[in-house]
Amino acid sequence: MLDPDEQDEARFAVYERDESDPLKDLLRNTHSQLLRTSLGRPVERLKESRWTSGQRLDEDGFAARHDAVANLLTEAGVEVDAPGVREAIEQLVTEGPYDWHEGVQLDVLWYGDVADAVPSTRSDNDPEAGKEKVLEFAKPHVLLIDKWNGQGYDTVLPAPLKIPRRFGRRILLGRRLRAREVRLRRRRSTESHLGLRPG
Numbered sequence: 197m198l199d200p201d202e203q204d205e206a207r208f209a210v211y212e213r214d215e216s217d218p219l220k221d222l223l224r225n226t227h228s229q230l231l232r233t234s235l236g237r238p239v240e241r242l243k244e245s246r247w248t249s250g251q252r253l254d255e256d257g258f259a260a261r262h263d264a265v266a267n268l269l270t271e272a273g274v275e276v277d278a279p280g281v282r283e284a285i286e287q288l289v290t291e292g293p294y295d296w297h298e299g300v301q302l303d304v305l306w307y308g309d310v311a312d313a314v315p316s317t318r319s320d321n322d323p324e325a326g327k328e329k330v331l332e333f334a335k336p337h338v339l340l341i342d343k344w345n346g347q348g349y350d351t352v353l354p355a356p357l358k359i360p361r362r363f364g365r366r367i368l369l370g371r372r373l374r375a376r377e378v379r380l381r382r383r384r385s386t387e388s389h390l391g392l393r394p395g
Contacts, residue, residue, distance in 0.1 A: 223311045238264040239296040250294035261289045273358040280354040291349035293342035303339045331359040
């Protein structure tokens with residue numbers, strides 16, 4: 197029978213020799229999930245605030261919104277002049293959120309390995325540990341969505357897209373994402389009903 201000090205010593209000895217990586221094991225045994233990451237908020241690319249309102253949107257406003265989305269895609273390596281891309285952007289702008297604000301964002305959706313949502317493993321022996329990951333899509337599925345009310349439109353771009361998996365860029369799992377947006381919409385609805393914010 198070991199006394200408490202001997203038990204602690206044995207436990208520490210096991211910890212020091214433990215080379216397992218639970219996170220890596222979990223990732224390896226998890227099926228593909230619906231993932232999503234943001235390319236940015238297009239409203240930040242508008243030069244005039246009047247173009248944020250769908251009610252006052254004119255031809256120049258549509259063109260400005262088109263350019264805002266195109267700029268975000270260009271930064272992600274998309275050739276916006278490739279066949280079909282400008283038409284896809286026009287669909288996003290025309291069928292997407294009516295009003296633009298900080299809650300409207302351009303996302304990429306895909307089913308993939310949940311390891312894409314993790315910057316790196318903790319193992320010092322892992323050759324991929326600490327390296328910047330790059331997500332590449334031959335025909336990316338993009339979504340322009342208003343996270344405040346759920347309004348949005350998605351389409352497939354007929355051109356490749358590449359996203360560096362920088363530290364701080366969030367990749368959300370589908371279930372967690374949907375639950376988060378439902379909670380947000382319910383909270384805003386309650387606040388509006390109680391007169392805490394404009395309806």
